[in-house]
Amino acid sequence: xxxxxxxxxxxxxxxxxxxxxxxxxxxxxxxxxxxxxxxxxxxxxxxxxxxxxxxxxxxxxxxxxxxxxxxxxxxxxxxxxxxxxxxxxxxxxxxxxxxxxxxxxxxxxxxxxxxxxxxxxxxxxxxxxxxxxxxxxxxxxxxxxxxxxxxxxxxxxxxxxxxxxxxxxxxxxxxxxxxxxxxxxxxxxxxxxxxxxxxxxxxxxxxxxxxxxxxxxxxxxxxxxxxxxxxxxxxxxxxxxxxxxxxxxxxxxxxxxxxxxxxxxxxxxxxxxxxxxxxxxxxxxxxxxxxxxxxxxxxxxxxxxxxxxxxxxxxxx
Amino acid sequence: xxxxxxxxxxxxxxxxxxxxxxxxxxxxxxxxxxxxxxxxxxxxxxxxxxxxxxxxxxxxxxxxxxxxxxxxxxxxxxxxxxxxxxxxxxxxxxxxxxxxxxxxxxxxxxxxxxxxxxxxxxxxxxxxxxxxxxxxxxxxxxxxxxxxxxxxxxxxxxxxxxxxxxxxxxxxxxxxxxxxxxxxxxxxxxxxxxxxxxxxxxxxxxxxxxxxxxxxxxxxxxxxxxxxxxxxxxxxxxxxxxxxxxxxxxxxxxxxxxxxxxxxxxxxxxxxxxxxxxxxxxxxxxxxxxxxxxxxxxxxxxxxxx
Numbered sequence: 001x002x003x004x005x006x007x008x009x010x011x012x013x014x015x016x017x018x019x020x021x022x023x024x025x026x027x028x029x030x031x032x033x034x035x036x037x038x039x040x041x042x043x044x045x046x047x048x049x050x051x052x053x054x055x056x057x058x059x060x061x062x063x064x065x066x067x068x069x070x071x072x073x074x075x076x077x078x079x080x081x082x083x084x085x086x087x088x089x090x091x092x093x094x095x096x097x098x099x100x101x102x103x104x105x106x107x108x109x110x111x112x113x114x115x116x117x118x119x120x121x122x123x124x125x126x127x128x129x130x131x132x133x134x135x136x137x138x139x140x141x142x143x144x145x146x147x148x149x150x151x152x153x154x155x156x157x158x159x160x161x162x163x164x165x166x167x168x169x170x171x172x173x174x175x176x177x178x179x180x181x182x183x184x185x186x187x188x189x190x191x192x193x194x195x196x197x198x199x200x201x202x203x204x205x206x207x208x209x210x211x212x213x214x215x216x217x218x219x220x221x222x223x224x225x226x227x228x229x230x231x232x233x234x235x236x237x238x239x240x241x242x243x244x245x246x247x248x249x250x251x252x253x254x255x256x257x258x259x260x261x262x263x264x265x266x267x268x269x270x271x272x273x274x275x276x277x278x279x280x281x282x283x284x285x286x287x288x289x290x291x292x293x294x295x296x297x298x299x300x301x302x303x304x305x306x307x308x309x310x311x312x313x314x315x316x317x
Numbered sequence: 318x319x320x321x322x323x324x325x326x327x328x329x330x331x332x333x334x335x336x337x338x339x340x341x342x343x344x345x346x347x348x349x350x351x352x353x354x355x356x357x358x359x360x361x362x363x364x365x366x367x368x369x370x371x372x373x374x375x376x377x378x379x380x381x382x383x384x385x386x387x388x389x390x391x392x393x394x395x396x397x398x399x400x401x402x403x404x405x406x407x408x409x410x411x412x413x414x415x416x417x418x419x420x421x422x423x424x425x426x427x428x429x430x431x432x433x434x435x436x437x438x439x440x441x442x443x444x445x446x447x448x449x450x451x452x453x454x455x456x457x458x459x460x461x462x463x464x465x466x467x468x469x470x471x472x473x474x475x476x477x478x479x480x481x482x483x484x485x486x487x488x489x490x491x492x493x494x495x496x497x498x499x500x501x502x503x504x505x506x507x508x509x510x511x512x513x514x515x516x517x518x519x520x521x522x523x524x525x526x527x528x529x530x531x532x533x534x535x536x537x538x539x540x541x542x543x544x545x546x547x548x549x550x551x552x553x554x555x556x557x558x559x560x561x562x563x564x565x566x567x568x569x570x571x572x573x574x575x576x577x578x579x580x581x582x583x584x585x586x587x588x589x590x591x592x593x594x595x596x597x598x599x600x601x602x603x604x605x606x607x608x609x610x611x612x613x614x615x616x617x618x619x620x621x622x623x
Contacts, residue, residue: 033544033578043577044544098565158388158563165504172542173506175576288531288548289509289539 012255016269023276024049030280032288043176051171051179052279052293053272055238058185058230060271061192061264063245064252065223066117068203068260070124073253074136076245077113077231081142083240085116086232087166088150095157102236106181109232116146117224169239169294171279181237185230189268192226196260199223203258241294243301244271250308274300347462349443350426350455351433356441359467360421364404366436367426370445371396372604373460376476377469383418385410385429388563390596392606408432415439422466426459427602447603449513453484453522456603476605483612488524490619495552495583497525501538502570503559508538509545516598519555523615528552543578553618554584555591562595591618 027049033040063076070080077083089112093105120142124135154163192199201209202219209216234241248271249263256263275293278300282291345356364383365371371393374381383402402418405411407428415423416439423436426445436442445462448455457477464473491497499510499519511532512520520527528551532539546554558570570592574585584590594614597607 031544032542032548034548039577039581040544040547044542158565161559162504162565165506170506170540172540173573175543175578177576286539288529288541288545290542292540 013266013269016266016273020053020269020273020276023273023280024053026280027052027276030283044174047176047179048171048174048279049276051174051182051238052275054179054182054186055169055234055241056244056272056275057268058182058189058271059234059241059244059275060248060267061189062227062230063271064249064260064264064267065192065199065227066245067249068199068258069220069223069227070121070135070139071203071205072130072132072135073250074132074246075139076243076249077117077227078143078240078242079136079246080139081116081120081146082113082228082231083235084143084146084150086110086113086228086235087163087240088112088116088146088153089232090166090236091150091154091159091163094162095153095159102181106232106236109236110229113228113232114225116142117228121220121224166235166239167294168292169234169241169297170290170292171238172290172292174238179237181233185233188226188230188233192223193261193264195219195222195226196264200258200260203260239292239294241275242298243305244275244297247301247304247308248274251304345466347443347466349459349462350430350446350448351444354437354441354443356422356466358421360441362418362420363422363424364402364415364418364420364440365424366404366407366410366429366432367424367445368393368407368601369447369456369604369607370424370426370459370463372601372606373463374467376605377464377467377472379463379467379469382420383414388600390600390607392596393601410436412436412439424463449515452518452603456608459603460605473605476609480605480608480612483609483616484522487612487615487619488522491524492526494525494619495589496528496549497553497555498528498546498549498551498584499555499557500541500546501557501559502568502573505568505573507541507543507546507573509541510538514538516555516557518611519615525553543576546574547578547581550582552583552587553589553591554579554582555593557593557598558595559599562599589618591615 028041028045029035031045033044035041035045059077066075066077066080067073086109089109090105093100093108097104120139123138123142124130127134127138150163154160198214198219201212201214202216202223206216249267252263252266252270256266275297278296279293282293282296285291345359347354347356362382363379365374365381366385368389371381371384372390375393381401383404384396385405385407386403387406389397402414404414410429410432412435415436420440423440423442424445425433425436425442427447430444430446433442433444445459447459460473460477464470497519499516501508501510509529509532510516511529512527514532519525528549556570556574561569574590579585594610597610601607
């Protein structure tokens, strides 16, 4: 007999787990090289599959945390200025210290993502009216301002194609030894799981959370730090992945509700599964060439997003 | 498609020219990608928006007045000096500056080709973009056009002759040298280019057999993974490091390719991974000196001289 907190989640979890296994197997089997060659499997396929699982789970979890903290269903790193700020950080550190190790670049991107996200939350707090569409719109506008600054700097310094590689997620050059930074995203996902109950309560709003005895400020700060770091790590290693953090948490919430302790494993698994699916599609559509996963996710994710928008009743806003 | 208005203006200009035809000096007609431009005399004040043309003019010793700012091949680095008026960039000419300079000739091509219409309204302009259907042929034609314009035909022909001898010698040997794959790296990602593409010279005029036959002729190549290189297993891997070409310090192409999958290929094992001279292939491709550098480098690679 499952504990009460897991009731209703188990069947969904089982289906998801099975789907994830199938997709991971597909990701291991699909590609240009000969999968029978041990090098191809161990040096290329396995790392790529792992990277997809880690990045997918991380970005979906970052999305669900952002949604709770901003108390809005349509917020995620790419609609809160987080992703654009991380990219700006990457650009600046690449210009100022091109030879810096990737860890340093990632830290710069994290700091920048953190600043952008905090700015977004500050702006939200100052807004008198916060209905469900103005919040993401403000985030998108903020991201647009930061993004245009990046574009201007990149244009002036001949870095536009670099900018493109961070803006469009792509796993085509993932190999053994070149993706391990993403394990950091996995660790942070686990940390988020540990904080799940607190983040859920923080999602009830500041006053409610304080009444329940939660240190609201610290919880939000921790949650935002997790989101910024996961986003920065992902952008530094494989590039931005749009829509994932938006679509997956909403679909999971429909099936399993808003208790993060219950839904977070499902969000992580669905995020990994959806990203695997999109990347395998990108490898197959123009075989033997690749379509970057960011592009595929843009198509699939925006379609899912429209479905969500049209099917939602206002009760969930 | 010129608008009716410009056609009319051209006709008027032509009529005027015919009416007051008092040819103190012989007019010069230059054939180029977009037709022909008539110049009253040998131009003295030249503004260049194409690195291939700048490379050619520099090689022939023709002084220029202004150039586009931006990355230059090392051999043309002196043109970044302040005494050459910066005239905007290849993509964004500074129309004010050009208009004020009143040049006798503006040369566009390739990246700046789309600005032809706007510039032609200000000064006599020629477009020396290469023809994707016949890159080498059109590049040599452009070199000859410039040479003729400045009376440097003899020198240009001598140099073109050397280039053609080099190309013929490579073309005679390359087909027996195994298959080749041309890849470009930028920002840690890879694209492959095949026959008929922007870097199709390697398979076309130079005659290397393509390791991958399906690559289309897209300007930006096809995005690939390392598995593609392992699978096509070329005997020759030609690598263009775009970041190095434009002076951005990204991940060097060498480092990017030095991995388990590429090390298995025949090209890596035989030491036939050639980092092509980025300035000649990417920045000033088709210029008189760039072509010679390209020929020298590929010939050296075929001879096993690195």
